[in-house]
Amino acid sequence: MELKVKDFESALKSLEEIVVQLEAGDLTLDRALELFEEGVRISHFCSSKLDEAERKVEVLIKGADGTVKEVPFMESEANES
Amino acid sequence: MDLFAQRKIYSVYDITSEIKRSLDRLGIIWVQGEISNCKHHSSGHLYFSLKDQRAQMKAACFRNNNMYLKFRPEDGMEVIVRGRLSVYEPRGDYQIIVEYMEPVGLGSLQLAFDQLKEKLRKQGLFEESQKIPLPLLPKKVGIVTSPTGAAIRDILRILKRRNASLDVLIYPARVQGTGAAEEIAAGIRYLNSRCDIDVIIVGRGGGSIEDLWAFNEEIVAQAIFKSELPLISAVGHEVDYTISDFVADMRAPTPSAAAEMVSGARDDLRVTVSSLKGRMCQAVRRGIERRRLNLERLAHNKAFTVAPNKVRDLQQRFDESTMRMAQAVRRFAAGARHREQMLSARLYTLDLRRFIHHKRDILARGRQELISGMKARLNAQRSRFGIAAGKMDALSPLSILSRGFALCRDARGAIVKNAADVSCGDSVSVTLAKGYLDCEVKKAGNPG
Numbered sequence: 001m002e003l004k005v006k007d008f009e010s011a012l013k014s015l016e017e018i019v020v021q022l023e024a025g026d027l028t029l030d031r032a033l034e035l036f037e038e039g040v041r042i043s044h045f046c047s048s049k050l051d052e053a054e055r056k057v058e059v060l061i062k063g064a065d066g067t068v069k070e071v072p073f074m075e076s077e078a079n080e081s
Numbered sequence: 082m083d084l085f086a087q088r089k090i091y092s093v094y095d096i097t098s099e100i101k102r103s104l105d106r107l108g109i110i111w112v113q114g115e116i117s118n119c120k121h122h123s124s125g126h127l128y129f130s131l132k133d134q135r136a137q138m139k140a141a142c143f144r145n146n147n148m149y150l151k152f153r154p155e156d157g158m159e160v161i162v163r164g165r166l167s168v169y170e171p172r173g174d175y176q177i178i179v180e181y182m183e184p185v186g187l188g189s190l191q192l193a194f195d196q197l198k199e200k201l202r203k204q205g206l207f208e209e210s211q212k213i214p215l216p217l218l219p220k221k222v223g224i225v226t227s228p229t230g231a232a233i234r235d236i237l238r239i240l241k242r243r244n245a246s247l248d249v250l251i252y253p254a255r256v257q258g259t260g261a262a263e264e265i266a267a268g269i270r271y272l273n274s275r276c277d278i279d280v281i282i283v284g285r286g287g288g289s290i291e292d293l294w295a296f297n298e299e300i301v302a303q304a305i306f307k308s309e310l311p312l313i314s315a316v317g318h319e320v321d322y323t324i325s326d327f328v329a330d331m332r333a334p335t336p337s338a339a340a341e342m343v344s345g346a347r348d349d350l351r352v353t354v355s356s357l358k359g360r361m362c363q364a365v366r367r368g369i370e371r372r373r374l375n376l377e378r379l380a381h382n383k384a385f386t387v388a389p390n391k392v393r394d395l396q397q398r399f400d401e402s403t404m405r406m407a408q409a410v411r412r413f414a415a416g417a418r419h420r421e422q423m424l425s426a427r428l429y430t431l432d433l434r435r436f437i438h439h440k441r442d443i444l445a446r447g448r449q450e451l452i453s454g455m456k457a458r459l460n461a462q463r464s465r466f467g468i469a470a471g472k473m474d475a476l477s478p479l480s481i482l483s484r485g486f487a488l489c490r491d492a493r494g495a496i497v498k499n500a501a502d503v504s505c506g507d508s509v510s511v512t513l514a515k516g517y518l519d520c521e522v523k524k525a526g527n528p529g
Contacts, residue, residue, distance in 0.1 A: 008218035012350070015357050022364035029372065036365045043358045049218060050351050052246040057237060059228055059251040060271075068271075073251055075234060 008049045015042045094170065101168035104175060112177060113161045113185060114138075116154050127154060131162065131177070139176035140164070146180050151193035159185040190290050194297055197324055201299070206306045212330040213311040215342065217350060219279035221248040222343050223310075225268035228253040231286030232315065232336035239337050245344030250278065255295075256285035262298035269304040269312070280343055281308060283325060284315030284336045296323040305329050315339035482514040500525040 018039040022032060059073040091099070114131030121127055125144030130137050140162065142154075154160065164179040184192045201207065226232045228251055240247060252268035255261040265283065272278050283305065285293070295301065296316045305312055305328045314329035315336040326332040333339035474480055478488060489497040490510045497503055503522050511518040 008350075009216060012217065012354070012357075015354070015361075019357050019360045019364065022361055022368070025364070025368055025371070027368075029368070032365055032368050036361060039361045040358070043354050043361075046354045047351070050347055050354070054246050055240065055248060057249040057251070059253055070250060073228070073249070075237065 008046060011042050011046050011049075015039055015046065018042070093173075097168060097170045097173060100175070101170070104166040104168060107166055109163060109165055109180075110177075111161055111163050112138075113159070116158045116160055117156050119154055119156045121153075127179075129154065129156075131160075139174060140179055141176055142179040142182065147182075150182060151189045152184060153193075153196055154182060161185055188290070190294065194290075194324070197297065197299060197302070198327065201302055201324065201328065206302060207327045211306070213309075215311045215313070215331055216279045217346050219247060219343055221250060221277050221279055223250045223252060223272035223275070223278040223281045225252045225254050225265055225272065225281065225283045226285055226336075227256045230256060232256075232284045235286075235335070235337045236282065236284075236340040239340035240344055243341070243344045243347065245347060247344055250275075257288065257292045257295055261295035262301050265295055266300045266304035269301075269308055273308050273310055278310055281310050281312040282315055282333075282336070282339045282343070283312060283329070284333070284339060285317065286336065287318040287321065293317050293321060293323055296325040298324075301325055302328045313339045313342060479514070482512065485514070488512040500527060 018035050021027065022035060022039070027035070057073040058070040061069050061071050063069060112131060114133050114137075117130045117132055117137070119127070119129040125147070127142040127147045129140050129142075131140050132138070142150075142162075142164075147154075160182050162177065162179040163181040164177045166175055167178050168175045183189045205211065224233060224236060226236075233251060237249070240249070250272070252271055254264035254268045256265070269281060269283060272281050283296075283301075285296070293316055296314070302324050305314070305325055311330045313331045313333050314323070314325040315333035315338065316323045316325060317335075319334035322332075331342065333342055482488065488511065490512070491497050491503060492508050497509060503509060503525055505522050505524060507522045509520050509522060511520055
């Protein structure tokens with residue numbers, strides 16, 4: 001069973017579903033182990049997503065011609081707005 | 082006095098003008114009263130009556146003034162108005178032309194707030210069912226706020242502290258003053274038009290109700306409601322509530338709190354994932370244990386113990402049999418060995434060499450006997466032969482011949498024994514003891 005490229009949300013949901021099924025306890029041993037394997041794969045995926053650590057901060061600038069562009073955001077001394 | 086003669090007779094217009102002048106002299110006045118018969122004309126002009134328990138008067142507020150009213154005048158509202166009295170000659174009535182109006186008791190802003198809140202609530206903009214859940218692990222957050230304000234500073238500080246892997250895109254907008262509401266609404270629409278934003282924060286730092294007013298405007302409320310991305314409203318301090326707070330999918334009491342909402346999940350989620358993993362392992366382990374116990378229980382079922390017992394019995398008997406057999410074999414082997422040993426012993430006591438010699442003697446003797454026997458036979462044969470030879474000799478034609486007999490052979494070579502076999506004139510050959518004679522028969526006859 002291939003782990004399809006999932007976003008975190010659906011991965012977490014799948015993991016919860018697997019746990020519920022396993023806790024219900026009326027699966028064949030084969031099926032239980034299959035689900036267990038997939039569950040382990042999904043939980044690794046989730047953990048890796050949680051441990052990603054980059055951050056990018058940008059602000060939008062409107063050019064004279066009306067086009068919108070993203071530029072890195074520099075925090076200047078803030079005035080109370 | 083003749084009142085009748087000295088009377089001043091005004092025209093209607095004149096007296097009306099007098100009245101008008103008198104009223105004009107009052108100038109700008111403030112009047113408090115209750116609004117009734119309020120009509121919001123399509124032209125934008127407002128016509129109503131002000132009344133109290135004992136009197137009422139007409140009032141009008143033209144478009145260019147009521148545009149600035151933050152609230153919407155309604156029947157029953159107690160208001161204070163400022164304006165000038167005026168007379169409308171053609172109808173002969175007077176009214177106050179209102180330049181400014183404020184509700185009594187509540188600030189007009191507060192009233193406007195209440196009115197809009199009620200209106201939007203009726204339209205369903207605050208419905209829980211319309212609210213979109215926030216994403217658990219957003220990758221990019223769009224923020225509509227002032228780029229120089231306290232809000233963005235607070236948000237970025239919190240994100241940094243939580244070490245959240247979360248990209249930020251700021252849509253810079255004014256957050257108070259004229260046009261701010263429009264900019265904020267435009268920002269919300271813009272962020273919705275992008276495909277890389279997962280959640281929106283709309284917010285600003287603390288301030289007065291006037292400062293925060295942009296976030297109470299209907300245009301902002303509608304933009305928030307129409308937002309298909311989940312949106313957090315983070316305006317002012319904890320005590321400040323704005324319309325945007327009610328419409329938004331989530332209210333954050335402060336911009337910092339909003340930052341926590343979009344990033345905070347991380348630690349909780351880690352706990353969730355690891356607890357799910359733990360539950361999964363437990364469940365599988367329990368499943369296996371349960372099956373194992375089942376198996377054991379079944380295994381202890383009599384059906385399974387009886388047969389092994391039988392097998393064990395058989396096993397035991399088999400073992401005993403094989404043991405006995407082994408013993409028997411050993412005994413037999415021992416016996417055989419014993420016999421063999423005995424025989425060997427006997428063999429050895431026979432002194433093998435003597436045995437051989439003995440046999441050799443027998444052989445030699447035998448050979449001797451054979452030889453002597455052969456010799457004896459040979460001698461016997463020889464003497465028999467000698468006798469026979471003597472006899473032979475005696476019987477030999479040559480010895481016969483040497484006795485004077487002769488052998489007669491006819492022309493063919495056949496021996497003539499009978500005179501009748503030859504005729505006169507035949508040639509015959511006569512062999513003597515020495516030499517031979519070729520003869521011719523002169524006469525053949527029998528001896529007398």
